[in-house]
Amino acid sequence: MGSFSEYLANIGRSIVTLGDGLAVTFSYLLRKPFTIQYPDRTEKPVVAMLPERSRGILEIDINVCTGCSICAKQCPIDCIHIEVVKDEETKQRVLKRFDIDVAKCMFCGLCVEACPVSGLRHTHEFEGSMSDVHRLMLSFVDKPQPVAKPAKKDEPAPETKPVGSIVRKLLADWWKPANPTSGGPR
Amino acid sequence: MTEVLQSTPDREELILNMGPHHPSTHGVLRFIVHTDGEIMRKAVPDVGYLHRGLEKIAELQTYPGYMPFTDRINYLEVMFTNMAYATAVEKLLGTEVPPRAEVLRVLVCELNRIASHQITLGCITMDLGAFTPFVHLLRERERINDLMEALCGNRLTFNYMRIGGVSQDVPDEWLKQLEAFLDHFEPVIDEFDSLISYNEILIKRMGEVAVICAEDAVGFGLVGPNLRASGVDWDVRRDLPYGAYPQMDFQVPVGMGEKGTVGDCFDRFIIRVEEMRQSCKILRQCLANLPEGDIKAKVPKMPRPPKGEVYSCVEGARGELGVYLISDGTPKPYRLKWRTGSFAGLSIIEHISRGLMIADLVAVIATLDVIAPEMDR
Amino acid sequence: MTTASKEICKKLADKLGVVLDFREEAGDPWALIPAERWKQACLTARDEPELSFNFLRSLCGVDRPDDGVIEVVAHLFSYQHRHALVIHTNTDRSASRLESVSSVWPAAIWHERETFDLFGVDFTGNPDLRRILLPEDWVGHPLLKDYEEPDSYRGIPTTRPGYEKKKFGPQLKKPAPKKPAPKVEKKPEGGEAPKGTAGSAEQK
Numbered sequence: 093m094g095s096f097s098e099y100l101a102n103i104g105r106s107i108v109t110l111g112d113g114l115a116v117t118f119s120y121l122l123r124k125p126f127t128i129q130y131p132d133r134t135e136k137p138v139v140a141m142l143p144e145r146s147r148g149i150l151e152i153d154i155n156v157c158t159g160c161s162i163c164a165k166q167c168p169i170d171c172i173h174i175e176v177v178k179d180e181e182t183k184q185r186v187l188k189r190f191d192i193d194v195a196k197c198m199f200c201g202l203c204v205e206a207c208p209v210s211g212l213r214h215t216h217e218f219e220g221s222m223s224d225v226h227r228l229m230l231s232f233v234d235k236p237q238p239v240a241k242p243a244k245k246d247e248p249a250p251e252t253k254p255v256g257s258i259v260r261k262l263l264a265d266w267w268k269p270a271n272p273t274s275g276g277p278r
Numbered sequence: 279m280t281e282v283l284q285s286t287p288d289r290e291e292l293i294l295n296m297g298p299h300h301p302s303t304h305g306v307l308r309f310i311v312h313t314d315g316e317i318m319r320k321a322v323p324d325v326g327y328l329h330r331g332l333e334k335i336a337e338l339q340t341y342p343g344y345m346p347f348t349d350r351i352n353y354l355e356v357m358f359t360n361m362a363y364a365t366a367v368e369k370l371l372g373t374e375v376p377p378r379a380e381v382l383r384v385l386v387c388e389l390n391r392i393a394s395h396q397i398t399l400g401c402i403t404m405d406l407g408a409f410t411p412f413v414h415l416l417r418e419r420e421r422i423n424d425l426m427e428a429l430c431g432n433r434l435t436f437n438y439m440r441i442g443g444v445s446q447d448v449p450d451e452w453l454k455q456l457e458a459f460l461d462h463f464e465p466v467i468d469e470f471d472s473l474i475s476y477n478e479i480l481i482k483r484m485g486e487v488a489v490i491c492a493e494d495a496v497g498f499g500l501v502g503p504n505l506r507a508s509g510v511d512w513d514v515r516r517d518l519p520y521g522a523y524p525q526m527d528f529q530v531p532v533g534m535g536e537k538g539t540v541g542d543c544f545d546r547f548i549i550r551v552e553e554m555r556q557s558c559k560i561l562r563q564c565l566a567n568l569p570e571g572d573i574k575a576k577v578p579k580m581p582r583p584p585k586g587e588v589y590s591c592v593e594g595a596r597g598e599l600g601v602y603l604i605s606d607g608t609p610k611p612y613r614l615k616w617r618t619g620s621f622a623g624l625s626i627i628e629h630i631s632r633g634l635m636i637a638d639l640v641a642v643i644a645t646l647d648v649i650a651p652e653m654d655r
Numbered sequence: 656m657t658t659a660s661k662e663i664c665k666k667l668a669d670k671l672g673v674v675l676d677f678r679e680e681a682g683d684p685w686a687l688i689p690a691e692r693w694k695q696a697c698l699t700a701r702d703e704p705e706l707s708f709n710f711l712r713s714l715c716g717v718d719r720p721d722d723g724v725i726e727v728v729a730h731l732f733s734y735q736h737r738h739a740l741v742i743h744t745n746t747d748r749s750a751s752r753l754e755s756v757s758s759v760w761p762a763a764i765w766h767e768r769e770t771f772d773l774f775g776v777d778f779t780g781n782p783d784l785r786r787i788l789l790p791e792d793w794v795g796h797p798l799l800k801d802y803e804e805p806d807s808y809r810g811i812p813t814t815r816p817g818y819e820k821k822k823f824g825p826q827l828k829k830p831a832p833k834k835p836a837p838k839v840e841k842k843p844e845g846g847e848a849p850k851g852t853a854g855s856a857e858q859k
Contacts, residue, residue, distance in 0.1 A: 109478045145427070168344070584681040589710075613798075
């Protein structure tokens with residue numbers, strides 16, 4: 093008999109505690125929803141809603157890059173490839189190649205912290221899915237160009253392009269049919 | 279799931295394969311379950327599916343260059359793995375971390391602890407059949423992820439700490455946002471309690487199930503909430519204080535056997551709920567006493583710690599998280615070993631599974647809070 | 656910390672009746688236990704009321720090809736006395752073997768399995784000495800310094816096609832001593848030497 097009453101008491105307690113829980117659940121009927129419709133029903137594009145420090149796909153403004161290769165040395169997984177050669181005629185150092193392998197990049201930000209001229213930075217772009225992993229190699233140098241001189245102390249820092257504009261252009265290229273100048277296996 | 283019927287003259291035993299992708303196994307983890315009807319004879323864990331060789335990678339990286347890899351040890355405990363590694367290198371270098379950085383480290387660690395326990399508690403309830411609490415807690419964790427993203431730029435692999443301090447100071451308004459989050463979250467813990475914690479069905483599934491006595495817990499090297507649930511009053515934060523923890527005032531919840539015996543699944547569950555409350559308390563103290571000053575000590579770009587070895591541990595969300603680091607005076611570690619709570623936590627399952635019901639195995643895995651990448655490294 | 660460790664170490668040495676080699680470098684000090692006294696030292700460390708190291712924090716291996724040894728390192732801790740001890744022992748690199756301490760601390764079962772898996776140390780007396788992190792048919796022990804990553808495992812290449820090969824090669828320091836290191840390399844497969852013992856243990 094004792095076990096039977098215990099059995100009934102269990103059922104009773106279950107119903108009461110379930111009721112407590114369901115009361116909480118029902119209270120959410122009256123609250124504002126927390127979820128948003130991703131990706132196309134947001135007020136602003138998601139990229140614009142990210143906080144300022146958000147670490148997205150890397151980009152380099154080659155107009156300020158001094159070709160010092162500190163970023164490539166800092167990278168723990170060697171996803172930055174830089175080639176700087178010396179032009180025999182003009183005696184200038186020429187930036188020949190600046191590739192970032194986004195497929196390998198782990199978005200740690202060590203390279204950005206190390207860049208002395210703030211030319212390398214994280215954008216807020218994060219959507220870059222591709223059918224071919226080799227095309228995730230972003231090439232930022234189309235034709236070789238002389239490296240920038242580091243700004244002197246009293247000079248103002250050189251102007252850089254708006255963050256994200258360079259990568260957005262490259263990403264747009266991705267979606268075109270195979271383009272030999274952007275990405276592609278080397 | 280493959281089933282193999284194995285019968286020998288003297289006994290009949292069904293060997294069931296659970297995993298490696300079973301939803302309740304928390305990552306890619308496999309159990310070979312020897313059963314007799316509904317009763318288990320033993321459950322043998324099979325791990326290693328997520329082995330990425332992070333200890334070998336350490337030998338090929340420079341000291342600062344290994345920091346992003348520590349993020350990958352455990353996706354729920356990123357700040358703790360960051361901190362354990364950073365403190366190990368700092369101990370070898372003899373670096374003093376500035377006070378503001380110490381408090382910031384405690385702050386992000388406690389925030390991370392709340393996020394980790396939210397996932398754990400949510401998964402426990404989900405494994406036992408209640409889906410709603412998981413969604414509620416995931417919603418709260420989303421706010422923490424947003425805070426973390428605003429602070430260090432990433433939602434999961436924070437890479438926030440550096441040898442000698444932290445990478446960035448808090449942005450404007452961030453502390454206010456954190457305070458707003460705390461004001462919002464503290465009532466949510468009570469709400470969670472009435473939603474599920476004291477639900478009779480959940481108590482029946484967890485009370486008296488898989489009791490781990492204190493002797494076993496210590497012998498098998500259980501740490502953190504699992505150890506405390508077995509009645510061992512030990513917390514690295516309080517008992518071997520590091521960082522800014524000596525300035526903090528908090529209680530360490532210990533298993534009381536509230537709905538059964540000390541060391542049962544319910545104790546492991548309810549301790550984590552209580553720890554979230556204590557973390558909120560520590561966070562409020564951090565907010566009130568955040569000193570001004572530097573956030574990073576002066577450390578050479580390519581540190582070369584002197585020859586020697588060090589073991590450094592922090593209290594992670596899964597207990598003592600240790601780094602054993604050997605330096606040979608070069609810019610790369612000679613050997614690095616991670617001591618993680620999940621590895622020890624899973625090793626006890628073979629011992630305690632004898633005589634449990636198959637359905638209880640799910641409760642045991644969930645409440646031991648094992649995370650596959652942390653075991654396999 | 657150091658003086659406390661020294662005292663603990665002295666107590667342990669007194670009980671064992673041996674003189675222990677106590678090393679102090681940067682970081683934590685440690686004591687070197689002779690390999691044949693390893694289990695006895697661990698038992699003493701656990702059972703002696705003054706020591707009572709009831710918690711095995713970690714047990715791992717360290718490869719020292721220059722000295723021709725694989726070190727096994729145990730980190731002990733006592734909840735009662737709140738003190739810690741680090742003990743090392745040396746095992747022969749070519750036939751690495753050590754008595755298991757799994758009967759002292761059950762936690763050691765898995766730690767020893769991991770050390771066996773990654774270093775090839777054969778722990779005699781461990782009830783369940785199998786590979787734990789790597790597949791059962793993996794060749795070699797990856798945390799050895801002369802380990803070379805294979806090109807493929809069961810037909811799956813270890814390098815992504817189209818990418819330059821960048822593999823884990825031997826990490827021996829400049830092959831200056833030139834005695835033990837190249838010998839191992841010349842064998843048909845890197846890290847084969849301890850495999851003989853490993854194979855027999857796997858069949859247990």
